[in-house]
Amino acid sequence: MNDATLPLAGTAATALPVSTRVMNLATFLTQSARRLPEEIALVMGDRRWTWAEFEARTDALAAALQDRLGLKKGDRVLCQSQNCPEMMQAMFAVWRAGGVWVPANFRQTPEEVAYQVQASGAVGLVCNAAFPDHAAACGDLGFTLTIGGNAFGTSLEALTEDYMGQRPRVAVVDRDDPCWFFFTSGTTGRPKASVLTHGQMAFVVTNHLADLMPGLTPEDASLVVAPLSHGAGVHQLTQVARGVKTVLMPSEKFDVETVCALIAEWRVSTIFTVPTILKLIVEHPAAATADLSSLRYVIYAGAPMYREDQKRALEVLGPVLVQYFGLGEVTGAITVLPTWLHSATDDGLTGTCGFARTGLEVQVQDDSGNEVVPGETGEICVTGLAVFAGYWNNPKANAESFRNGWFRTGDLGHMDARGFFYITGRKSDMFISGGSNVYPREVEEKILTHPAISEVAVLGMPDPLWGEVGWAVCVPRQGAQVTPEDLAAHLDGKLSRYKLPRRFVMWDALPKSAYGKITKKMIREELERRELSGDAQA
Structure with a gap:
């Protein structure tokens, strides 16, 4: 014919x-x-x-x-x-x-x-x-x-x-x-x-195998350290597709020594986790002495990983880190930063979450849905076969989340001239101080360069003069002594004045979700509770 x-x-x-x-x-x-x-x-x-x-x-x-x-x-x-x-x-x-x-x-x-x-x-x-x-x-x-x-x-x-x-x-x-x-x-x-x-x-499984873990075989083994109800369950589906052994933790208790022992015993090559759990593993003394040489792909997602934590993980584990950025609505498949683009040195890609996943189109758009130029901040939007079918019985949420066929992630960021994306923070996390936009992630990255700080979260809090000002909730490293004055001095000259936190709060730990993620909603609720009860420590 x-x-x-x-x-x-x-x-x-x-x-x-x-x-x-x-x-x-x-x-x-x-x-x-x-x-x-x-x-x-x-x-x-x-x-x-x-x-x-x-x-x-x-x-x-x-x-x-x-x-x-x-x-x-x-x-x-x-x-x-x-x-x-x-x-x-x-x-x-x-x-x-x-x-x-x-x-x-x-x-x-x-x-x-x-x-x-x-x-x-x-x-x-x-x-x-x-x-x-x-x-x-x-x-x-x-x-x-x-x-x-x-x-x-x-x-x-x-x-x-x-x-x-x-x-x-x-x-x-x-x-x-x-x-x-x-x-x-x-x-x-x-x-x-x-x-x-x-x-x-089916597309997501294929995409994960292509972008996150190329070359998996039945000789590989995967250790599950996160609940199978969400991202870890998607990850394990890809392991089943390739006949990879799935090793489950013996109990729901997360224990780094057990993690290290299982990696050595089963020659574990892939792990899916979140930055906070990865941080716990690499900073634990057991990681320094365990045989972790079988690891090929340590995949972290769910939240951006701060640069200082990223460098520490590369030092301990070697060039095995894979980052992907995504949401449950896109089953994680928005951008990828593969092993060969992770570096412990500053190579021009510091802070990137990678490039668009195979078969996905990613844009940074303004409030009208127009693509902005490289370097300009806007909302990260995505279209492609990994995008979900919509929210069940929720037309209002669907109308708010889709625009001209694009799924709106609610994350702010920008793209550089080479197509690498950088997340500034959640749209809901940005605050305006004295008429200027403040993106908490930028401030958090600077605070974490102080050797005494292990974790930090910056939030915009109401202020009668400036509208909102930044509060930095900080967790010192074990045994470290640091004061708000120390941190203010450390940031002097590193950030514009309007971005500097007006208050530093010291806590023993940050509240985390059931998936090990630091969420601003939980921190804000805890801040408000402590303020009302007089337990806040500045």
């Missing part, structure tokens, strides 16, 4: 696309189980699951979900559990049966989890036996499966054994069929359910 005889695309007879069907995400597990049936897939303490066992357990649970529990395509299943093999089994089983995975942050209160059940419209609950109050708060659902016991609901393990050897009807899915409700961290209000789809997530 030559060009002259080709039918016109989009006519009634040949409306495109012909098909939007895509692979069910649970197929990644099947593929690895076929290639590597007797190799180890999951490790937790003394427990070991081979790929064949992982696949068989997932098949059995998926069959039970369909035949005994009545799960239908599109039904949402909420999970309240700390990391364990059964949590990963349940995730793949829900997908295989056609359901939507709705993982909660297991450190949330029962009331917060109950809200997520209501907001997502979940019909079922997978709950660890350690959380009876959470299960009770969720009320009567279609079913409740209990991990690690059957004090309430039905034992997930017993149900799996009942259906071992049975095969489910693997759900047929389209590109835009939801597979995961990824709840935002709720730093500016109640968490919203970001709808992730089968087609989107």
Whole structure:
């Protein structure tokens, strides 16, 4: 057939696309189980699951979900559990049966989890036996499966054994069929359910493997040090796709000595974490003596890493750092700074979060949605296949978050002439002092160059004269002595006068989210509480 005889695309007879069907995400597990049936897939303490066992357990649970529990395509299943093999089994089983995975942050209160059940419209609950109050708060659902016991609901393990050897009807899915409700961290209000789809997530897995961890093989091993409910769960999906062993911490307690021991024992090559956890690892004495030579990719995300912490990590771990910038709504895939662009010396890229991810377009835009010139600050916006389908049942948030097809991240920053991006801070973090914009991250970077300071957060606080002024909440290094006067002297000449904090507050630690991230909302709440109670220390 030559060009002259080709039918016109989009006519009634040949409306495109012909098909939007895509692979069910649970197929990644099947593929690895076929290639590597007797190799180890999951490790937790003394427990070991081979790929064949992982696949068989997932098949059995998926069959039970369909035949005994009545799960239908599109039904949402909420999970309240700390990391364990059964949590990963349940995730793949829900997908295989056609359901939507709705993982909660297991450190949330029962009331917060109950809200997520209501907001997502979940019909079922997978709950660890350690959380009876959470299960009770969720009320009567279609079913409740209990991990690690059957004090309430039905034992997930017993149900799996009942259906071992049975095969489910693997759900047929389209590109835009939801597979995961990824709840935002709720730093500016109640968490919203970001709808992730089968087609989107297949792209993200491919993109992560290309941009973050090229060359993974079954010889690799991945250590999980963050909750599987969010970014770590996405990361582990990529490991399953390549037949990489997943090593879970033996308990929910984070312990650097255990981390180092597991890296050495399993020759761990990939870790996904956040800057605050990475900082804890590299500053711990155990990291100086442990065998960490197997590490190839230590991936950090969730927040920018301060330059001083970045240099320390490179000194301890070597050239293995990978940074990515992203949000749950874009499943992390906005920019990447790969290993070869991390440097302990100032090389002209200091402070960058990298360049646009493969297949994504990133722009810095003004308030009208126009792209600004390189070097000018604006809002970072993104479009591409990694962008989510929108917030579930939240048209107002969708209208605010999308403009002309671009997702608005709410992060401020700029791009240089070579296409490298620099984050200034959250749009909500910027404050105006005496008519001038102040971006807290710039001030925080300068404060952290003082050798006595371990952590810092700068916030804009009300001021009758200037409108807002900066307060710097500082955490001194262990054993260090530093005064507000010392810090003011250290900053003199390094920042414009209007950017200098008007008050320095010393705390023993900064409050952090369940994912180990420093959030300005929590710090502001704590500041206000201490001010009201008279506990603030200046």
